[in-house]
Amino acid sequence: MLMKSITLLMTFTLLLAACDKSSDQTSADSKQTSTAANKPNISSRHFTDERPAEVKNLLEVKKTAQKGDQVVFLARIGGKAGPFLEKKAIFLAADPSLVSCELMGKEDHCQYPEDYCCEDPDKLREGLATIQFVDGRGKPINTSAKGAGGLESLKFIVVSGKVRDRNDDGLFIVDAQEIWVGGKPNRQDHMAGSLSP
Structure with a gap:
């Protein structure tokens, strides 16, 4: 029992x-x-499959754009190793004239292909932009932009948006309203991917 x-x-x-x-x-x-x-997400309305026809490069637009201006420009995602923030919809973009490490001579030139460590620091400062997706209050959305709408390191993008802030020391922040995502260049053609994915 x-x-x-x-x-x-x-x-x-x-x-x-x-x-x-x-x-x-x-x-x-x-x-x-x-x-x-x-979890907040980046709306699909921020992306388009239609590439704007006549687009200036980032560097050309950055020279004359002022705070509050509407801008449209061609750039590439990158500028440093890890161009995307993890918890905010913010990333770096570089002018197409700047050469990223994956376009340098050898396959194993650098362990961070999206880095621009061999570029002239002054040119790099002049040719970078910070792109962000903001919510209704104007604050960056609390999620990474990586992968949204096909965004990926080294890809060409055409950004349409409003200049949030800028200064003569290289700061250039754009609130993205719409982005076209292209493809990636290669060593033979540094502009491959700038016209089509």
């Missing part, structure tokens, strides 16, 4: 523990689902 009672008690304890684990897992699953559902 004592053995039967102990066996029943152990079985009951195991069942309770299993129920607790199941409810913990259900709670964790619902938290993950809730977090994923609440």
Whole structure:
């Protein structure tokens, strides 16, 4: 009789523990689902398949653009190793005239192909822009822009947006309204991908 009672008690304890684990897992699953559902995203309206026909390069636009101006320019995603921020919809773009490491002579020239470490620092400062997607309050969206609409390091992009801020030290921040995403160049043709994905 004592053995039967102990066996029943152990079985009951195991069942309770299993129920607790199941409810913990259900709670964790619902938290993950809730977090994923609440995670901000970058609207598809920010992207277009239609490339604007006549577009100036970033450097040319940056020379004359003022805070508040509407701008459209061609650039490439990059400028440093890891051009995308992880938790904000902000990334770096570089003028097409600047040469990234993957376009330098050898295959293994640099471990960070999207870096521009061999470029002249002054040219780099002049030829970079910070691109951001903002919410209704004008704040950067709380998610990475990496992968949104096909955004990827080294790809050509045409950015249409509004100049948020700029200065003579190279700062140039643009709130992106619409982006066309192209392809990537290669060593033989540094402009490959600038006209089509």
